[in-house]
Amino acid sequence: MKTVIAVDAMGGDHGPSVTVPACLDFLAARGEASLLLVGLPDALASELAKAGAAGHPGIEVVPATEVVGMDEDIRTAIRTKRHSSMRVAIDLVKSGRAQACVSAGNTGALMGTAKFVLKTLPGIDRPAICGVLPTRKGQVYVLDLGANADCTPDHLLQFAAMGATLVEVVEERARPTVGLLNIGAEEIKGNEVVKKAGELLKASHLNFHGNVEGDDIYKGTTDVVVCDGFVGNVALKTSEGLAKMMGDFIKEEYMRGPLARLAAFVSLPVIRAFRRRLDHRRYNGATLVGLRGIVVKSHGSADRLAFATALGRAESEASHGLNDRIAAEIERLHGLGMLAGSARDPRAGAAA
Amino acid sequence: MKTVIAVDAMGGDHGPSVTVPACLDFLAARGEASLLLVGLPDALASELAKAGAAGHPGIEVVPATEVVGMDEDIRTAIRTKRHSSMRVAIDLVKSGRAQACVSAGNTGALMGTAKFVLKTLPGIDRPAICGVLPTRKGQVYVLDLGANADCTPDHLLQFAAMGATLVEVVEERARPTVGLLNIGAEEIKGNEVVKKAGELLKASHLNFHGNVEGDDIYKGTTDVVVCDGFVGNVALKTSEGLAKMMGDFIKEEYMRGPLARLAAFVSLPVIRAFRRRLDHRRYNGATLVGLRGIVVKSHGSADRLAFATALGRAESEASHGLNDRIAAEIERLHGLGMLAGSARDPRAGAAA
Numbered sequence: 109m110k111t112v113i114a115v116d117a118m119g120g121d122h123g124p125s126v127t128v129p130a131c132l133d134f135l136a137a138r139g140e141a142s143l144l145l146v147g148l149p150d151a152l153a154s155e156l157a158k159a160g161a162a163g164h165p166g167i168e169v170v171p172a173t174e175v176v177g178m179d180e181d182i183r184t185a186i187r188t189k190r191h192s193s194m195r196v197a198i199d200l201v202k203s204g205r206a207q208a209c210v211s212a213g214n215t216g217a218l219m220g221t222a223k224f225v226l227k228t229l230p231g232i233d234r235p236a237i238c239g240v241l242p243t244r245k246g247q248v249y250v251l252d253l254g255a256n257a258d259c260t261p262d263h264l265l266q267f268a269a270m271g272a273t274l275v276e277v278v279e280e281r282a283r284p285t286v287g288l289l290n291i292g293a294e295e296i297k298g299n300e301v302v303k304k305a306g307e308l309l310k311a312s313h314l315n316f317h318g319n320v321e322g323d324d325i326y327k328g329t330t331d332v333v334v335c336d337g338f339v340g341n342v343a344l345k346t347s348e349g350l351a352k353m354m355g356d357f358i359k360e361e362y363m364r365g366p367l368a369r370l371a372a373f374v375s376l377p378v379i380r381a382f383r384r385r386l387d388h389r390r391y392n393g394a395t396l397v398g399l400r401g402i403v404v405k406s407h408g409s410a411d412r413l414a415f416a417t418a419l420g421r422a423e424s425e426a427s428h429g430l431n432d433r434i435a436a437e438i439e440r441l442h443g444l445g446m447l448a449g450s451a452r453d454p455r456a457g458a459a460a
Numbered sequence: 461m462k463t464v465i466a467v468d469a470m471g472g473d474h475g476p477s478v479t480v481p482a483c484l485d486f487l488a489a490r491g492e493a494s495l496l497l498v499g500l501p502d503a504l505a506s507e508l509a510k511a512g513a514a515g516h517p518g519i520e521v522v523p524a525t526e527v528v529g530m531d532e533d534i535r536t537a538i539r540t541k542r543h544s545s546m547r548v549a550i551d552l553v554k555s556g557r558a559q560a561c562v563s564a565g566n567t568g569a570l571m572g573t574a575k576f577v578l579k580t581l582p583g584i585d586r587p588a589i590c591g592v593l594p595t596r597k598g599q600v601y602v603l604d605l606g607a608n609a610d611c612t613p614d615h616l617l618q619f620a621a622m623g624a625t626l627v628e629v630v631e632e633r634a635r636p637t638v639g640l641l642n643i644g645a646e647e648i649k650g651n652e653v654v655k656k657a658g659e660l661l662k663a664s665h666l667n668f669h670g671n672v673e674g675d676d677i678y679k680g681t682t683d684v685v686v687c688d689g690f691v692g693n694v695a696l697k698t699s700e701g702l703a704k705m706m707g708d709f710i711k712e713e714y715m716r717g718p719l720a721r722l723a724a725f726v727s728l729p730v731i732r733a734f735r736r737r738l739d740h741r742r743y744n745g746a747t748l749v750g751l752r753g754i755v756v757k758s759h760g761s762a763d764r765l766a767f768a769t770a771l772g773r774a775e776s777e778a779s780h781g782l783n784d785r786i787a788a789e790i791e792r793l794h795g796l797g798m799l800a801g802s803a804r805d806p807r808a809g810a811a812a
Contacts, residue, residue, distance in 0.1 A: 215644075244705055254643050257651040291606050291693035292567075299609040299690050322697025326705040335694075338651050341643035342691050343698045345674025350699050353596055353678040354706055354738065361734045362727075371727040378720050382713045386706065 110142050111427045113208050113419060114200035117147035118175040118193040120212025121409050127212070128155035130415035134423075135166040137416075141423045142166045144206055146197045148175070172196045176217050178408055185217035186224050194218060198225045201401035207426035208402035210393070210418050212410050218403065219255050219396055226401040229431060231438035231447065234259075235398035236267045236337070237405065238274055239344065240391045243328030249275055250325065250333045253394060254341035261304035262447055264288070264334055265312065266438065270397040271332035272314055273437045277428045278421075279331075287320030287330035289339060301336070309334075312446050351386065393418030395425060397434065402426050462494050463779045465560050465771060466552035469499035470527040470545040472564025473761050479564070480507035482767035486775075487518040489768075493775045494518045496558055498549045500527070524548045528569050530760055537569035538576050546570060550577045553753035559778035560754035562745070562770050564762050570755065571607050571748055578753040581783060583790035583799065586611075587750035588619045588689070589757065590626055591696065592743045595680030601627055602677065602685045605746060606693035613656035614799055616640070616686055617664060618790065622749040623684040624666055625789045629780045630773075631683075639672030639682035641691060653688070661686075664798050703738065745770030747777060749786065754778050 117127040124147060131143050142165075145152055149171045156162045156169075172193035176185045189195060194213045200206040202225050211218050219235065228235055236252035251271045256263060268286045275284035288306050290298045298306070298319070309316040317330045322343060325333055335343070358379075362372035372379070384390075388407075392414035396403040402425050406418035441447050469479040476499060483495050494517075497504055501523045508514045508521075524545035528537045541547060546565045552558040554577050563570050571587065580587055588604035603623050608615060620638045627636040640658050642650045650658070650671070661668040669682045674695060677685055687695070710731075714724035724731070736742075740759075744766035748755040754777050758770035793799050 242705075244708070257643060257654075289694060291609060291690055292697065299688075302609075302690075322694045322699070323701030323704070325698055326701035336651075338643055338654075339691055339694050342641060342674045342687075342695055345644065346677055346695045346698055347674070347702050349675030349678035350702055351706065352675070353594075354703065356596070357737050358730075358734055361730045361737075364730075364733070368730050371723070371730050374726045375714075375723040378710075378713045378716075378723050381716070382710055385709050385713075 110140060111208070111423050112142050112144060112206045113210060113422050113426065114144040114146055114170070114197040114206035115419070116193045116197040116209065116211035116213055117145045117152055118172065120406065120415070121178065122411075124151050124155040126410065126412055126415055128152065129159055130412045130419065131167065132159055132161050132164070133412060133416045134419040135164070138420065138423055140427075142168070144168050144170045144197075144200055146170045146172050146200070147193045148172065170196060170200065176213050178214050180214060180217060182214070182216040182220045185214065186220050195221055195225070198222055198401070198403065201403070202226055208404065208422040210404045210406060210422045212406035212408050212415060212418075215254065215405055218405055222396055222399050222401070222403045226399045226403070228398050229400055229435050229438065231435070231442055232266055232270075232398040234263050234266070235396050236270065237394050238271055238397050239394035241325060241347070242386055242391060243326050245328030247391065248325055248328055248331065248333055250335070250340055250344070251397065252335065252337035252340050253344050254337045255396070256337040258338075259301060259336035261301055261308050264301070264305035264336065265308045265441065265446065266398070268309055268312075268314055268316075268332065268334045269437045269441055270434050271334060273434045274395060274397060274425070274430065275331045277430050277433050278424050281331060283315040284331035285315050285317045286332045286334060287317045287324060289333050289335035289343070290319035290321065292321050308446065312441065313444065389414035390417060393421035395421065400431065402430060462492060463560070463775050464494050464496060464558045465562060465774050465778065466496040466498055466522070466549040466558035467771070468545045468549040468561065468563035468565055469497045469504055470524070470565075472758065472767070473530065474763075476503050476507040478762065478764055478767055480504065481511055482764045482771065483519065484511055484513050484516070485764060485768045486771040487516070490772065490775055492779075494520070496520050496522045496549075496552055498522045498524050498552070499545045500524065522548060522552065528565050530566050532566060532569060534566070534568040534572045537566065538572045547573055547577070550574055550753070550755065553755070554578055560756065560774040562756045562758060562774045564758035564760050564767060564770070567606065567757055570757055574748055574751050574753070574755045578751045578755070580750050581752055581787050581790065583787070583794055584618055584622075584750040586615050586618070587748050588622065589746050590623055590749050591746035593677060593699070594738055594743060595678050597680030599743065600677055600680055600683065600685055602687070602692055602696070603749065604687065604689035604692050605696050606689045607748070608689040610690075611653060611688035613653055613660050616653070616657035616688065617660045617793065617798065618750070620661055620664075620666055620668075620684065620686045621789045621793055622786050623686060625786045626747060626749060626777070626782065627683045629782050629785050630776050633683060635667040636683035637667050637669045638684045638686060639669045639676060641685050641687035641695070642671035642673065644673050660798065664793065665796060741766035742769060745773035747773065752783065754782060
């Protein structure tokens, strides 16, 4: 069966001028998928025509009449914009016409709308945002990256199970290692929530490595790093800020006078190779795990390559049956008596 | 009056082989200070002789009979090692013989011993670790970097007041801006503690910029960034890990084949200039703010230049009367009714 992905073609900083070419690149590379392109029909038709892809057999345009702004209030987006490209794309997953959706729109609106429309998987209290970062050894999956600022130990255990399943399914790695993000050899090791989460993880069937510190993220100490959304978001944004500053400093130094410019010229292949290794576009696409449907969030500023990466991620997760595997994993944690009763009722996690 | 600094000469990964030369460099640059070099007398005499500095007029050796190990249990260090170089150095501050002390030893043991011996300043519930990071615009003071994993809004307000005073005093900058580390435009903006801390900061007399995100640290958006010790430690260690990975990747790419090596050779001045801008040794030395005495923690792996930087920081803070200024600032917050009553009693914060 072909995997069908719904694309919010209007989302992100650049809208269809990026999403449409990215969709065509994606289809050229992955013939086994087809796309439902959701957005303002005129804008999409114009971009498809520009790319000489009007009537592309892998693409069906699904009309939407409005767009969720990048800075729009989340409640407004969820309650009043029922015909936005974001909402329609998620509705297509809900109705079963698509197996996954991708949006570069407003993160809060996407998570809020997805929770409202799709509901959470049985046994999951809170969906989380799981992203991928480069490491010395390859890559690491980190969650939560910002959906849940306050978490309980139970939430962190659920995040761990979901992250491990994601790696198992998509990377085809058996028993991925899980690290709990904590602080070092200070007087008080970790806060109360993390301490209790560590005990739960130790008692679980997961391949728990133990505590990791911030630098372990990039060392690639574990396959998965678990933390609450506040800490995860700070770690992610701090990294973005530092990488940008370092990149700018290198650029500035290479522009300082004719000798430096010559050195830059000679170094171009080296600099390109270096940039390729850290290219965030190759890691684009964070998965909103824990929902009854696959939703992948692309970075708002994603370019063509980055957005195509996010589409590939969604396709891979859908074709590997990610959510069935997550549901089975959570069921297993419940079977082990690892999770508090509150989320046992399959409907308990369903509130938006 | 000469500023006297007590130096735990045994602390850190390298001990006297680094601390003694660093002390001599420091004294050569800052004639107005003198040092009490605390440690095993034989080890210190041998290092001083090696450097041709036996009988240096700016140095007095104060004997200690034991050393706190880098991985030593904190309670053991505090309770049983009463004659360690770390403890004796702190005792010298307590007794008034030194105006500040510097150690590259175990952070937890240093904070624990300093709290036990010196007690906290009136009105301060919890001392914090305040470090300095490079930014696009210069530098930023960040606290807490790991002493307090769980914080109340009151604690964060006290950290803000202490960090702002540190910048005001040492950098001689009037009304430094304070940012509260928070997460972005997600559905739930910040956790409960941070939200309340934001309200307190807004109502205070401090120059509160508002919320900042992780990337604002390196953008240099504010002079001070305030967060709890868990988040601060993760941000710091994540940064260390990313910077190290990026540095290693650059090195690896420049070693890949003869052309890349040639490019590296041509680029040497550029690479050196880049490294100088980010050189963590120039930012070494985190201040344990909120104690009745100035204590500066050097990175354990500090080399000669880095340890000398930490000594310079201690000297600057002591000569500028940092702690009187912090005490006055906290008194002012109390006068404004900004802090809960618990810490009003000057003795309330004195428990170890």
